[in-house]
Amino acid sequence: MRAERSKTLLAAAILFAINAYVVRNVFTAEFLAQMGSIEGVYIGLARYIAANWRDLSWFPVWYGGIPFQNAYPPVFPVLAAAATAGGASPALAYHALAAAFYCLGPVTLFWMARRFSGSLAPSFVAGWLYSLFSPSTLLVQAIRRDAGGVFQPRRVQALIQYGEVPHLAALTLLPVAIVLLDLAIRKRCARRFVLAAVAAGAVALTNWLGAFALAAAALAYLLALWSRRGWLVAACAALYAYVLAMPWIPPSTLAAVYANAEHGGGLYPASGRNLACLGLLLFAAALAGLWLERLKTPLILRFAVLFSGIIGTIVLAAYWLGVALVPQPQRFHFELEMALVLAAVFAAWQAVARLNNFGKAAVVCALVVFCAWQAPRYRAAADRMSRPMDIRSTTEYRAARWFEENMGGRRVFAPGSVSLWMLAFTDTPQLSGGFEQGITNPNIDGIIYQLYTGQGAGDREDEIGELWLKAYGVEAVFVGQDVYHAFRNRRKFSGRFPELWRDGGDAIYAVPQRSGSLAHVVGVEDMVAREPRDGVDADPLRPYVAALDDPALPLADFRWVDRHRATVAAEMRPRQMLSLQIAYHPGWHATVAGAPRRTYRDRLGLVAVDAACNGRCTVELNYDGGIEMRLARLLSWSGLAVGLGSVVRRRAGARMPRRPGQAGR
Numbered sequence: 001m002r003a004e005r006s007k008t009l010l011a012a013a014i015l016f017a018i019n020a021y022v023v024r025n026v027f028t029a030e031f032l033a034q035m036g037s038i039e040g041v042y043i044g045l046a047r048y049i050a051a052n053w054r055d056l057s058w059f060p061v062w063y064g065g066i067p068f069q070n071a072y073p074p075v076f077p078v079l080a081a082a083a084t085a086g087g088a089s090p091a092l093a094y095h096a097l098a099a100a101f102y103c104l105g106p107v108t109l110f111w112m113a114r115r116f117s118g119s120l121a122p123s124f125v126a127g128w129l130y131s132l133f134s135p136s137t138l139l140v141q142a143i144r145r146d147a148g149g150v151f152q153p154r155r156v157q158a159l160i161q162y163g164e165v166p167h168l169a170a171l172t173l174l175p176v177a178i179v180l181l182d183l184a185i186r187k188r189c190a191r192r193f194v195l196a197a198v199a200a201g202a203v204a205l206t207n208w209l210g211a212f213a214l215a216a217a218a219l220a221y222l223l224a225l226w227s228r229r230g231w232l233v234a235a236c237a238a239l240y241a242y243v244l245a246m247p248w249i250p251p252s253t254l255a256a257v258y259a260n261a262e263h264g265g266g267l268y269p270a271s272g273r274n275l276a277c278l279g280l281l282l283f284a285a286a287l288a289g290l291w292l293e294r295l296k297t298p299l300i301l302r303f304a305v306l307f308s309g310i311i312g313t314i315v316l317a318a319y320w321l322g323v324a325l326v327p328q329p330q331r332f333h334f335e336l337e338m339a340l341v342l343a344a345v346f347a348a349w350q351a352v353a354r355l356n357n358f359g360k361a362a363v364v365c366a367l368v369v370f371c372a373w374q375a376p377r378y379r380a381a382a383d384r385m386s387r388p389m390d391i392r393s394t395t396e397y398r399a400a401r402w403f404e405e406n407m408g409g410r411r412v413f414a415p416g417s418v419s420l421w422m423l424a425f426t427d428t429p430q431l432s433g434g435f436e437q438g439i440t441n442p443n444i445d446g447i448i449y450q451l452y453t454g455q456g457a458g459d460r461e462d463e464i465g466e467l468w469l470k471a472y473g474v475e476a477v478f479v480g481q482d483v484y485h486a487f488r489n490r491r492k493f494s495g496r497f498p499e500l501w502r503d504g505g506d507a508i509y510a511v512p513q514r515s516g517s518l519a520h521v522v523g524v525e526d527m528v529a530r531e532p533r534d535g536v537d538a539d540p541l542r543p544y545v546a547a548l549d550d551p552a553l554p555l556a557d558f559r560w561v562d563r564h565r566a567t568v569a570a571e572m573r574p575r576q577m578l579s580l581q582i583a584y585h586p587g588w589h590a591t592v593a594g595a596p597r598r599t600y601r602d603r604l605g606l607v608a609v610d611a612a613c614n615g616r617c618t619v620e621l622n623y624d625g626g627i628e629m630r631l632a633r634l635l636s637w638s639g640l641a642v643g644l645g646s647v648v649r650r651r652a653g654a655r656m657p658r659r660p661g662q663a664g665r
C-alpha cells in the first residue's frame with residue numbers, strides 16, 4: 001500500500017508539473033494584457049474583502065447597493081484576499097491562486113479516476129490528456145475557431161484571456177466532492193458525511209456554474225452506482241451542505257440568481273418545453289445507467305458515460321441546434337471536456353488491456369510523443385496570452401483613478417471593461433457592476449441596457465438617459481473606448497452634460513445634480529406613481545426628478561458611518577418623504593431618536609422612509625440582512641455544531657474500550 005501511495009503521489013506531482021510548465025508565467029503575474037478579461041472583478045473583490053473583512057454585510061459599490069453575498073460566490077475572492085496577508089497585491093494573489101487551481105484540476109480528476117477504478121495507469125492518462133487536449137474543439141466549430149484550432153489550449157484561454165477562474169476552480173473541487181460523496185455512501189460515518197457536505201458546499205460557494213455541474217455529476221454518479229442508500233445519503237448531504245452555506249446563499253440570493261440567469265448573457269426563459277426536455281434527458285440517463293450496470297461496466301466508465309451524456313446533451317443542443325435547456329448552456333463545455341476525457345480513456349483502456357506487450361509499448365510511445373509535441377504548443381500559447389502590461393497606461397485604470405480623486409465617493413456610471421475593473425483600483429460606487437446575476441433591483445439591468453443602446457428612444461436618447469442617471473443618483477458618466485465598446489452612441493451626452501475630463505476618445509461628463517447626497521426630501525406626490533415598463537418608459541420619473549432639482553425643497557445630508565450604516569440629517573415637514581437612492585432590501589431599517597420608522601420599496605426599487613418628522617431630524621439607517629439572514633446564520637451555526645458534535649461523539653465512542661461480554665454484539 002505504501003508503494004501504491006508513492007506511485008499515486010508521483011503521478012499527481014507529474015500532472016501538476018506539466019500544467020505548471022504551461023502556465024508558469026501566471027503564478028507571478030501582476031497585470032496581464034487582457035483588459036477584456038473578467039478577472040478585474042475577482043481582483044477587485046479580493047481587494048475589497050481584504051480591506052473590509054469585518055464589514056461584509058452590505059455592498060454599496062455595485063448596482064446602487066446589494067447584499068454582499070450577491071456580489072459573487074465567496075470562496076475564490078476570499079482565498080485571494082487571504083493570500084494578500086503575506087504582502088502580495090490582490091492582482092498577484094489572484095493570479096498565483098488561479099494558476100494553482102488550474103494546475104490542480106487534472107490532479108483531482110486523476111485522483112477521482114484512481115479511487116473509482118483502482119487502476120493507476122488509465123487514471124494518469126486521463127489527467128494527462130485533460131491537461132493537454134480540449135475535446136470541445138473537435139465537437140464545436142465556434143469553440144475551435146475561438147481557440148485557434150483543434151490542438152489549442154481552451155482551458156488556458158479560459159484561465160488567462162477570459163478570466164473564468166472561479167469556474168475552473170469549481171471544476172477542480174468537483175471531483176473531490178464526488179469522491180467524498182462516494183465515501184459517505186459506502187460507509188456509515190458521520191465524519192465522511194460532513195466532509196461530503198462541506199465539499200459540495202465549497203463547490204457551490206465557488207461558482208454557480210460549478211454548482212449546477214456538481215448536481216449533474218452527482219446525478220450521473222448515483223445513476224451509475226444505482227443504490228437506494230446512495231440517493232438518500234446524497235439528498236441529506238445536499239440539504240446539509242445548503243444549511244452550512246446558507247449565510248452566503250440565502251433563499252433571496254438564490255431567487256435573484258435564478259431570475260437574472262434567465263436574461264444574463266442572452267435570453268433563457270424557463271418553459272414547459274425545457275422542463276419536458278430535461279425530464280426526457282434524465283429518463284434516458286436512468287435507462288442508460290441500468291443498461292450499463294447489466295453489462296457489468298466498471299463504475300468509472302459508467303459514471304463518465306452518463307456525465308458525458310447529461311452535460312453533452314445540454315452543451316451540444318445549444319451549439320448544434322440553438323436550443324438552450326438551461327441558462328448559458330455553452331459555458332458547460334469545460335465540464336463536457338472532463339467527462340469526455342474520462343469516458344474516452346477508460347473505454348479505450350479496455351481495448352488496450354487486450355494488446356500484447358508490443359502493442360502496449362506502442363500506445364505508451366504515442367502518448368509520450370503527443371505530450372512532447374503538445375506541451376510546448378500549450379506553453380507558447382500561454383506565454384502569448386500572459387504578456388505583462390503597465391496597468392497605469394490603460395483606459396480602465398486612468399478612468400478609475402480620476403473618479404477616485406475627483407468624485408469624493410459619489411456614484412458614477414462606467415461602461416463595459418471600465419466597470420468590471422473599477423473595483424480593482426477604487427471603491428467608487430457605480431450604477432453598474434461586475435456580477436449581473438446578483439442584482440436585486442430588477443430595474444437596474446434594463447436601465448443599463450437602455451443607457452448602452454438607446455434602443456427605442458429615437459431622438460430622446462440623451463434626455464431619457466439623463467432622467468435615469470439623475471433618478472438613480474449618478475453624478476458622472478464615462479463614455480469612451482472601453483474594450484467592449486458598450487455605448488452604441490458615444491456622443492450621446494456630448495453637448496448635454498459638461499465635460500469634466502478628456503483623454504483622446506475617452507471622456508467623463510458631469511450629470512447635473514442639485515445635491516451630491518443619496519438622500520432627498522420629496523413630497524409624497526413627487527414619488528414615482530408607477531413602475532416604468534422598460535428603459536424607454538421614463539415619463540413616470542419626471543415628477544420625481546423635478547423634485548430632486550426643486551430649490552424649494554430642503555437638502556438632506558447623507559453620510560455613511562460604515563459599509564452598512566448611514567445617517568441622514570434634514571429639515572422635513574408633514575407629507576414629505578425621505579427618498580434614498582439605495583436599492584431596497586427588507587434588511588434596511590430606519591430610526592429617528594431611537595424610534596423605528598417605516599421603510600418600503602418605491603416604484604424605482606429604491607428605499608423610501610416615512611420619517612414622520614416636523615422640523616430638523618436625523619434618521620439613522622442600518623442594514624442587518626433582516627429576518628432571513630438571522631435565520632440563515634442560526635441554521636448554519638446550529639448545523640455546524642450538530643455535525644461537529646456527531647463527529648466528536650462517533651470518534652469518542654470508537655475509542656471507548658468494550659466491556660466484557662460486548663464483543664460480537
